[in-house]
Amino acid sequence: MLLALGWLVFALSGYVVGYDMLFVNGSSVTYFLLMLDNGSLIPLVEPPPAHLVGTGERVEAELVFTEVGVGARVLAPQEPTQTIPSQPVSGPLLVTLVAAKLADVSAEPYNMSYIHDVVFGPFPSMRHFWEYVLGGAVVIRPYYIHWRWLTLPRTRAQYCNTSSAFDSITVDVINALYNTAGVRLPDRSYLVIVLNAQPSCYSGAAGKGTVGVVEYAAAYGTVRVAVTQYYHYADWLTQEPDVAVFIHEFGHNLGLRHPGTLVEEYDNVWDALGGFRAFVRLNSWLGTTTYLISTGLSLPHLYYLGAGQFVGSGAGSWLVGPRSGVYVSASDGVYTV
Numbered sequence: 001m002l003l004a005l006g007w008l009v010f011a012l013s014g015y016v017v018g019y020d021m022l023f024v025n026g027s028s029v030t031y032f033l034l035m036l037d038n039g040s041l042i043p044l045v046e047p048p049p050a051h052l053v054g055t056g057e058r059v060e061a062e063l064v065f066t067e068v069g070v071g072a073r074v075l076a077p078q079e080p081t082q083t084i085p086s087q088p089v090s091g092p093l094l095v096t097l098v099a100a101k102l103a104d105v106s107a108e109p110y111n112m113s114y115i116h117d118v119v120f121g122p123f124p125s126m127r128h129f130w131e132y133v134l135g136g137a138v139v140i141r142p143y144y145i146h147w148r149w150l151t152l153p154r155t156r157a158q159y160c161n162t163s164s165a166f167d168s169i170t171v172d173v174i175n176a177l178y179n180t181a182g183v184r185l186p187d188r189s190y191l192v193i194v195l196n197a198q199p200s201c202y203s204g205a206a207g208k209g210t211v212g213v214v215e216y217a218a219a220y221g222t223v224r225v226a227v228t229q230y231y232h233y234a235d236w237l238t239q240e241p242d243v244a245v246f247i248h249e250f251g252h253n254l255g256l257r258h259p260g261t262l263v264e265e266y267d268n269v270w271d272a273l274g275g276f277r278a279f280v281r282l283n284s285w286l287g288t289t290t291y292l293i294s295t296g297l298s299l300p301h302l303y304y305l306g307a308g309q310f311v312g313s314g315a316g317s318w319l320v321g322p323r324s325g326v327y328v329s330a331s332d333g334v335y336t337v
Contacts, residue, residue, distance in 0.1 A: 012036075012061045016044070016052040016074065018211030019166060020252040022245060023204045028258065030211065034061050034072040039217060041164060045071035051085050054212015054255060056224065087255050088306025089134070094143035094189040095119065098173055104155035105197040109232050112147050115194055118243055124280065124293050126192075126246040129272065130254075133297045134307045135322030144183050149196070150176055160201035166208055167216070169193065170227050175219045184220055188213055190253055191227045192246065198231035205231055206242070209249030211257070226253035244292040247272050251297075254305060259298050271298040297321075 014036045022028045032048055033041040045064045052059055052074065061072045097119055099112060120127045120142055127140040152172050159165040173193055177183040185191060198205065209228040216223045228249040251273045259274040272295070280293055302308035302321045311318040 012063060012072065013058055014061065015056055015215070016048045016059060017214050018053045019208060020211060020249065021202070021205050021208045022248055024206045030257065034074070035215070042070065042072040045073055048074045050257065054210060054214065054226070056213065056215070086304055086306065089254055090137045090306060091139070093138050093140050094186050095140055096144045096183070096185055096189065096191050097142060098146045098150055098177065098191070099194045100150045100152050100173055101196045102152055102156050107196050108149045109196055110194065116145060119192055119246060124243045124282070126243060126250055129247045130250065133302070134305060137307055143186060143189055144177070146177065146181070152176070156197060156199045159199050165199045165201055166229060169229065171216050171218065174216060174223055178219055185223050185225050187224050189225055190250070191225050193227065193229045195229060195231050202231060207231060207245040207249045209252045211252045212255045228253060242292045244272070256301050256304065259301065270296050271301060272296065273301065274298070
């Protein structure tokens with residue numbers, strides 16, 4: 001038994017995946033896990049190096065026994081020395097949009113044209129925000145839109161009885177698209193799922209998304225895709241989809257984390273990953289709708305996605321974005337101007 005345990009400790013390897021859950025009250029939590037080759041997920045006991053999340057890079061890890069069970073700690077490779085990491089995105093980003101009904105909930109709360117506009121329409125929409133803040137470096141295009149509500153094979157309780165309700169819903173949607181419409185999702189594309197009810201184990205969640213790309217075992221083979229799930233809910237403001245939730249979770253799909261610190265995770269209301277404070281009322285398919293609108297993206301996040309650049313080098317260099325604002329790099333940190 002001891003020999004077997006020793007082998008597990010030193011031979012454990014897999015891929016780092018992250019899941020972000022955004023709650024109705026504006027708080028959020030990100031879970032990081034080690035995904036083994038067979039799809040098993042082991043919670044990480046400490047945050048992994050940021051550049052490993054959702055990239056598909058194999059890492060070595062060790063098992064850690066805690067008071068609440070078994071976890072894992074990433075051992076290698078170490079994060080490269082870099083003041084602000086960069087993982088540019090450009091060109092077309094292909095998005096598949098699906099509205100799905102849980103087996104025990106028959107309601108279809110949204111008109112499909114309304115859902116389309118929230119994701120792909122003009123301002124305010126998820127597409128408009130990301131194309132605008134990245135200075136036109138990306139174009140968000142529909143790969144496939146399922147223009148009717150898709151019925152899932154399991155109930156809310158049944159999904160919550162699986163090892164991961166999020167992953168089980170995702171795989172069922174991917175397989176349903178293939179079985180009913182022959183759709184195979186492109187490699188490293190994006191999947192947005194709008195649910196007609198919230199799984200009972202996600203009480204209070206407005207949406208949840210993967211940090212970067214995650215591998216899923218579909219009926220037609222391995223699929224690498226970044227996924228957002230939006231949970232229908234009736235909060236204090238509106239029963240309609242808030243564009244800000246789609247924008248926020250899609251930012252995680254692109255690899256971004258929250259811009260805050262361990263003390264205050266949401267310390268920047270000017271960043272879509274840090275909060276949303278703008279309100280606007282517009283006419284929609286469901287009448288007049290109040291939207292929460294994300295206000296922008298911080299310069300370090302713009303730089304990470306390839307939309308910002310440094311002017312000069314070393315201490316005193318300036319990080320400038322495609323529209324406005326400057327960050328100054330000093331010997332003891334990066335300052336906002």
